[in-house]
Amino acid sequence: MASSLSYCIILVLGLIWTSHAQTGLVLPLRRDAKTSQFYTTFQMGSNRATINAVIHLSGQHLWFACDNYTSTTYAPIPCDSAECEAAKGIGCSGCNGPAGPGCTNNTCGTASSNPFFFYITSYGLYEDTFSSKDHVELPDFIFSCVPNDFVEGLAAATSGMVGLGRFNIAFHRVVAEKMNLPDRFSICPPSSGIGKLTVGGGAPTKSDISGLLKTTPLLVNKPVSNQPFFSDNDLSQEYFIDVRSIRVAGETLSVKDSYFAINGDRVGGTKISSVQNYTAMHTSIYKQLARAFDKAASDMKMKSVAAVAPFRACYGAETVKMTGAGPEVPTIDLVFPGKDVYWRISGANSMVDIDRKTMCLAFVDAGSRPTTSVVIGTHQLEENYLEFDVAASQLRFTSSLLVHNKSCSRI
Numbered sequence: 001m002a003s004s005l006s007y008c009i010i011l012v013l014g015l016i017w018t019s020h021a022q023t024g025l026v027l028p029l030r031r032d033a034k035t036s037q038f039y040t041t042f043q044m045g046s047n048r049a050t051i052n053a054v055i056h057l058s059g060q061h062l063w064f065a066c067d068n069y070t071s072t073t074y075a076p077i078p079c080d081s082a083e084c085e086a087a088k089g090i091g092c093s094g095c096n097g098p099a100g101p102g103c104t105n106n107t108c109g110t111a112s113s114n115p116f117f118f119y120i121t122s123y124g125l126y127e128d129t130f131s132s133k134d135h136v137e138l139p140d141f142i143f144s145c146v147p148n149d150f151v152e153g154l155a156a157a158t159s160g161m162v163g164l165g166r167f168n169i170a171f172h173r174v175v176a177e178k179m180n181l182p183d184r185f186s187i188c189p190p191s192s193g194i195g196k197l198t199v200g201g202g203a204p205t206k207s208d209i210s211g212l213l214k215t216t217p218l219l220v221n222k223p224v225s226n227q228p229f230f231s232d233n234d235l236s237q238e239y240f241i242d243v244r245s246i247r248v249a250g251e252t253l254s255v256k257d258s259y260f261a262i263n264g265d266r267v268g269g270t271k272i273s274s275v276q277n278y279t280a281m282h283t284s285i286y287k288q289l290a291r292a293f294d295k296a297a298s299d300m301k302m303k304s305v306a307a308v309a310p311f312r313a314c315y316g317a318e319t320v321k322m323t324g325a326g327p328e329v330p331t332i333d334l335v336f337p338g339k340d341v342y343w344r345i346s347g348a349n350s351m352v353d354i355d356r357k358t359m360c361l362a363f364v365d366a367g368s369r370p371t372t373s374v375v376i377g378t379h380q381l382e383e384n385y386l387e388f389d390v391a392a393s394q395l396r397f398t399s400s401l402l403v404h405n406k407s408c409s410r411i
């Protein structure tokens with residue numbers, strides 16, 4: 001009896017494990033309407049405290065506010081430990097208050113950054129059990145405890161950030177290591193409903209999107225100045241991609257190649273951001289884009305109206321045809337090397353509604369001296385599936401799922 005029961009338990013655990021080996025870790029991804037931030041949800045510690053945390057594509061690790069966090073299974077990472085060294089710890093922190101997560105002595109410090117308020121401070125690193133609603137349980141999961149007031153600027157429902165950058169203790173790398181899966185993750189940020197953040201697995205299989213996937217290399221740049229701490233030999237924690245040209249309604253913009261390349265001073269190139277609302281472009285690219293879009297829009301009988309800052313190209317909503325995938329407007333393609341490899345930005349991703357009467361081209365001018373020429377923002381990521389295969393240094397992406405009558409909440 002006892003042995004058949006334990007056989008049964010082993011069998012059940014075996015089944016759960018096999019299914020996770022295929023899908024990896026799957027977490028919900030929601031959009032906060034007020035800030036346009038995307039956040040996920042999981043549980044931490046012995047009390048399975050629910051943590052909502054904003055995803056940060058260049059973040060270093062998981063951090064959350066610990067002032068109200070209680071658990072009996074947490075442990076500080078000691079200074080001078082191998083783990084502290086692997087985490088590139090800086091300094092050693094102590095505390096005089098009542099002991100608890102966030103207040104311990106001899107604790108490895110690390111720089112946590114809140115990109116919405118430009119806070120960068122060193123706080124202690126801890127380990128505790130991570131768990132998800134679909135029964136993944138990962139003991140000794142590394143995170144940093146920050147005080148409650150550090151979370152300023154984050155979506156109201158959230159209390160931390162999930163760092164998904166190229167960093168030793170980034171969220172995806174820790175999950176992949178603990179689950180013995182390849183270092184890769186995907187985001188499918190919803191415009192409404194519940195999308196997905198996955199780690200370790202391949203593309204979702206509920207609705208087949210394999211035919212929509214295109215692949216382009218992820219580039220490694222040197223870190224640029226918006227990174228909290230770096231030395232010259234470090235490689236960038238951010239995800240750069242090799243956009244070579246931009247097409248509007250099929251016509252290639254005449255932009256100097258040098259803007260798209262990354263020079264020795266880390267200037268130029270294209271990266272993907274989960275922090276910036278709208279794609280921002282070097283003035284020389286933006287002007288060409290806005291001009292070409294305006295011309296193609298007028299060919300489609302869209303009527304220009306007064307601009308609403310920070311946008312420059314705005315249209316009367318009644319002159320734009322609506323489809324299931326958003327407004328029907330000229331397509332914008334980010335073109336990569338290779339045959340037919342491009343990211344098509346269309347409909348809901350290209351336009352932003354200002355009010356019922358007005359919609360604008362949802363791109364902004366980054367001025368004439370941005371470090372990175374094109375920074376792709378969250379508005380352009382909604383309802384697109386993006387898989388960051390960090391181990392293979394490749395990005396797989398679909399462009400808008402809405403165009404194919406699919407969505408992040410249904411894949």
Ligand SMILES: *[C@@H]1O[C@H](CO)[C@@H](O)[C@H](O)[C@H]1NC(C)=O
Pocket residue numbers: 034035036275276277
């Ligand atoms: C994004 O847009 C929202 C709404 O306009 C605004 O509240 C928020 O501050 C913006 N965030 C960033 C990082 O620009």
Ligand SMILES: *[C@@H]1O[C@H](CO)[C@@H](O)[C@H](O)[C@H]1NC(C)=O
Pocket residue numbers: 067068148
């Ligand atoms: C944390 O707990 C304190 C005392 O119980 C309470 O006053 C405060 O509102 C809580 N803060 C949060 C962010 O939950």
Ligand SMILES: *[C@@H]1O[C@H](CO)[C@@H](O)[C@H](O)[C@H]1NC(C)=O
Pocket residue numbers: 094095096097098099100103104105
């Ligand atoms: C840290 O060490 C100091 C000095 O030994 C001690 O007073 C303090 O209570 C300790 N803090 C914690 C949280 O144990």
Ligand SMILES: *[C@@H]1O[C@H](CO)[C@@H](O)[C@H](O)[C@H]1NC(C)=O
Pocket residue numbers: 405
């Ligand atoms: C789109 O998908 C929904 C749900 O899967 C389905 O009910 C609807 O008929 C589809 N629409 C079109 C135009 O294919």
